[in-house]
Amino acid sequence: MREKIIIDTDPGQDDAIAIFLALAAEDRLETLGVCAVAGNVPVVQTTANALRIMDVAGRRAPVYQGAEGPLVYELETAEFVCGPDGMDGAGLPGPVSVAEDGHAVDFIIRTLRAADDASITLCALGPLTNIALAFRLAADVKAKVKRIVVMGGAMNLGNITPAAEFNFYVDPHAASVVFNAGIPIVMMGLNITHKAICTHEQVARFAASETATGRSINGMLTRPRPASLGSVGHPVHDMCVIAYLLWPELFSGRDCDVQIDASDGPLRGRSTIDWNNRLKKPGNALVIDTIEPQTLFDRAIEKISILS
Template sequence: MAQKIIIDTDPGQDDAVAILLALASPELEVRAITAVAGNVPLALTQRNARIVCEIAGRTDVPVLAGCDAPLKRPLVTAEHVHGKTGLDGVDVYEPELPLTEGHAVDRIIEELRAAPGEIILCPLGPLTNIAAALQKAPDIAGKIARIVLMGGAYFEVGNITPAAEFNIYVDPEAAAVVFGSGVPITVLPLDVTHKVLTTRARIDAFRALGRIGETVAAWTDFFERFDVAKYGGEGAPLHDPCVIAWLLKPELFSGREINVEIEVESELTRGMTVADWWGVTDRPKNALFIGDVDADGFFELLTERLGRY
């Protein structure tokens, strides 16, 4: 039986690839895609999510708009990475697929109450929608099978500030709510995502797949220019597809159960995931923090699934 998931996202080229990976995988039943403000404002993230569903030929998947700003702070976006549309690299258009009526937060609550213990939440962006749902309906915490998220870092530390990863930095108060919820959490941090780099050979393998592969290659060609210039590596990290890959093949990944706390007070380290990797405190473990990945296995999985379109 397929695992039910809700993808909460702020597309973003790597978000788009993650959505395509999920929609190509029969092991997963995508119950909804919920958009949140993050990489670009909500008006663009909800549009981009609908575009990706159309590209995938999956107009049956409901797409809902969620929160347009963090819980307590002004929105910080990342057009410097993803371009003004969030999906730069291909022609962006107004999709025919309409938004599903209702608010994303309400849909998350409804889905969890209708199928308690059956749904995994997959946040690929700031955690605003997830935290808002937990605050609005505290009873859902016990109904979430697991939260599998891309965010944070330990050894790699930060990509938007010296101390913080972007998704957590944008809404640290939301992240604190999620990590304090008692829900089982798996974290795919920068420590892992920076090991799955889009080399020339890997992008060429995407491009050889045809229409979908050419689209993914165009996105990664655009997306990598920022990271190559910043880090000096051979390609860009595909952050968000790691969430879906962990669901499909957790054996590609390794990590440990640790305590993770979110810094919300300090302007210097705002949004830092204070990850007790070495167990130096007695704080209770609240997350499976992934530390390593088989990068070749990851790209084999991704390329094989994209080839199914």
């Protein structure tokens, strides 16, 4: 049976590649919906980006527009990394398809309530605002979540501040709600996603597929980026979430207690991971620590090449 998933996302170049992989893996994954959230760019643009991704891939999953900003703080976006439209380099026109009526949070609640049991996996690629709102508005739906696979946090240094990874920094209160929801969580922090580097040779293989999707990925991964992000290759953070569902044998980690700092200061969004169990608390997340990137990209490139 295919695993039922909801993708919650703020596309974003690496979000786009994660969605492409999920759509290409329709033999393994049933994408019930794609929920846009404010993050890399405002939510109107992330919604448009999700639709653009569907259009170029030639596949269809319903897209819903979600939260316009974090639970407490003002929205901070990342155009300085991902470009004015969030998908700099993709070379895609505006969307042809349109978003579904209704709010993404209502879709999440409705879909989870309709599930027979804990059978739906939430794939969280952006700030966790939509998911936290769903849990706060309808606590009963938590029982229908099989697991949440999250790209967020960091075991060591952050990428938006010295302490914090971007997704958790944008909405730390939402991240705290989710990590304390009592649901199985798999955490893909920067410590692991910075090992998922798509090399220049691998990027060229996307282009060699001679598909619109491959050209789009090539453009996104070869666009000019801030010098501080390095030039060895391109980390594809969010793709790790979908890759974990398809090929869990390429990853390993450890159950840890993870707590998120929501304070308005230099530690905002910091994920404190008790890797060595110093606090003797039960783990609330499987924190991924190792990955086999070469095999991951070989498989992902082959899978995505079937898209238009």
